[in-house]
Amino acid sequence: MSVDLSPEEFRSLGYRVIDLLAERLGQMRAMPVRQPVPLDLRASLMHQALPSEGTDPAQLIDRVVEDVLAYPMGNNSPRFFAWVNSPSAPLAWLADLLAAAHNSSVAGSDHAATYVEHGLLNWLKTIMGFPAESMALLTSGGSVANLIGLAVMRHVKTDGNIRGAGFSGESAPMVVYTSTQGHSCIIKAVELLGIGSDNLRKIPTDADYRIDMTKLRAQIAADRAAGLRPVCIAASAGTVNTGAIDPLDEIADLCAEEGLWFHVDGAYGGLGILAEQTAGLFKGIERADSLAVDPHKWMYVPVECGCVFVRDAQAMRDTFSVVPPYLRDDRALPWFAEFGIQQTRGFKALKLWLVMQQIGEKGYRELISHDITMARYLQDKIRARADFQLIATGPLSVTCFRYAPQEVEDVVALNKRLIERVQAEGQAFLTGTELDGQYALRACVVNFRTTEADVDRLLDIIADAGQRTINEQLSTVSK
Numbered sequence: 001m002s003v004d005l006s007p008e009e010f011r012s013l014g015y016r017v018i019d020l021l022a023e024r025l026g027q028m029r030a031m032p033v034r035q036p037v038p039l040d041l042r043a044s045l046m047h048q049a050l051p052s053e054g055t056d057p058a059q060l061i062d063r064v065v066e067d068v069l070a071y072p073m074g075n076n077s078p079r080f081f082a083w084v085n086s087p088s089a090p091l092a093w094l095a096d097l098l099a100a101a102h103n104s105s106v107a108g109s110d111h112a113a114t115y116v117e118h119g120l121l122n123w124l125k126t127i128m129g130f131p132a133e134s135m136a137l138l139t140s141g142g143s144v145a146n147l148i149g150l151a152v153m154r155h156v157k158t159d160g161n162i163r164g165a166g167f168s169g170e171s172a173p174m175v176v177y178t179s180t181q182g183h184s185c186i187i188k189a190v191e192l193l194g195i196g197s198d199n200l201r202k203i204p205t206d207a208d209y210r211i212d213m214t215k216l217r218a219q220i221a222a223d224r225a226a227g228l229r230p231v232c233i234a235a236s237a238g239t240v241n242t243g244a245i246d247p248l249d250e251i252a253d254l255c256a257e258e259g260l261w262f263h264v265d266g267a268y269g270g271l272g273i274l275a276e277q278t279a280g281l282f283k284g285i286e287r288a289d290s291l292a293v294d295p296h297k298w299m300y301v302p303v304e305c306g307c308v309f310v311r312d313a314q315a316m317r318d319t320f321s322v323v324p325p326y327l328r329d330d331r332a333l334p335w336f337a338e339f340g341i342q343q344t345r346g347f348k349a350l351k352l353w354l355v356m357q358q359i360g361e362k363g364y365r366e367l368i369s370h371d372i373t374m375a376r377y378l379q380d381k382i383r384a385r386a387d388f389q390l391i392a393t394g395p396l397s398v399t400c401f402r403y404a405p406q407e408v409e410d411v412v413a414l415n416k417r418l419i420e421r422v423q424a425e426g427q428a429f430l431t432g433t434e435l436d437g438q439y440a441l442r443a444c445v446v447n448f449r450t451t452e453a454d455v456d457r458l459l460d461i462i463a464d465a466g467q468r469t470i471n472e473q474l475s476t477v478s479k
């Protein structure tokens with residue numbers, strides 16, 4: 001079996017794949033959002049023996065269609081409301097094919113893909129209000145973007161030679177601040193960076209789930225008094241639970257007063273800066289020392305694609321740069337590999353470069369505003385229905401709520417049970433979360449396909465599953 005394909009073989013397989021994807025594109029609205037993977041298929045996918053002989057590529061594509069494409073996560077569907085996972089623009093599907101065929105490593109050096117990424121990063125800096133001389137880098141996602149931003153912070157904030165001596169030269173433990181609603185990747189980052197999650201302060205939030213500035217100030221003062229070393233506030237520009245945006249400008253002021261690094265996790269919400277409803281809430285984000293955003297969320301490119309921005313490009317290079325002699329290339333721009341963790345880097349930029357040109361800044365403004373409008377429509381519908389309870393809303397596109405018909409006593413138990421039913425039946429997909437220790441359903445709209453009709457259907461699907469759950473309980477009790 002040859003690894004190479006003849007142009008004819010490639011064309012024939014490729015046309016099949018494209019036809020298949022075109023067909024799926026036409027069925028997106030009618031197909032179930034998601035369906036459970038049958039147990040025997042799970043087993044066969046996980047425990048298939050190592051193939052010792054080759055297989056005909058056409059057969060392999062058939063298997064992908066039957067065993068993989070039939071069981072998607074569901075986020076390309078208009079009725080997927082879980083987590084923060086958007087559909088991807090079909091143009092980007094083709095871009096990923098082109099990038100794979102092109103197969104450039106975007107570590108750096110003088111080839112077209114590096115200039116595409118630089119050009120794209122300049123656009124992203126313009127959107128986020130970062131200066132042209134700052135540095136940005138595409139990453140696998142928001143977690144790594146946050147990790148890189150915080151790694152630069154750690155490098156800048158250490159007294160000594162963190163790269164050489166680790167923390168052994170440090171005078172006092174560093175302390176990082178985020179809110180109780182900060183994303184779990186901030187915990188992972190401080191742990192990986194050796195700061196330790198014991199030195200991550202999770203500051204309580206106000207009624208709108210934004211960091212409580214009074215408590216934040218008090219905690220910083222207490223830590224200083226205890227001989228610790230506050231170094232960074234990791235603010236959220238769009239929490240995953242409710243889409244809350246911390247008071248960024250006020251935090252920027254506080255960081256300036258206290259000499260702290262100002263990091264912003266905008267993985268979910270950062271692009272909300274483009275929406276007319278929320279643009280004003282991002283004032284201060286342009287003052288961040290480092291910022292994470294996730295184009296694989298609100299910019300509608302396929303996973304994976306995150307982005308980190310660091311104001312001080314030299315500090316970022318100083319944090320990561322190791323240039324062995326065989327990579328020295330003084331004629332080229334500094335390599336991306338000097339600004340982050342990866343050496344070999346995929347050509348993620350192509351999909352975003354193409355989709356940003358397809359949609360344009362104005363188009364993104366409209367699309368993101370549309371999602372916020374859909375979330376507000378959902379909230380209005382919930383308010384108008386006696387059988388639903390609105391629990392929390394943020395300014396972005398998340399709604400927390402419960403199905404709560406009057407006759408039901410244990411609303412939380414009902415919602416936990418009904419969500420399992422909704423998920424298994426696959427007509428819509430959403431998950432639950434906990435707010436102030438209380439369970440709630442959570443619907444997030446980051447979806448250019450979602451319409452008012454899909455939102456109406458979501459509530460009907462939940463109410464229907466809820467009613468069947470109640471009936472089932474009644475019949476169990478009466479038996």
Ligand SMILES: Cc1ncc(COP(=O)(O)O)c(C=O)c1O
Nearest residue numbers: 084141142143183185240267268
């Ligand atoms: C606010 C926030 N931060 C960080 C992340 C982590 O990003 P990723 O999953 O792309 O690593 C997410 C993911 O949803 C997020 O919503």
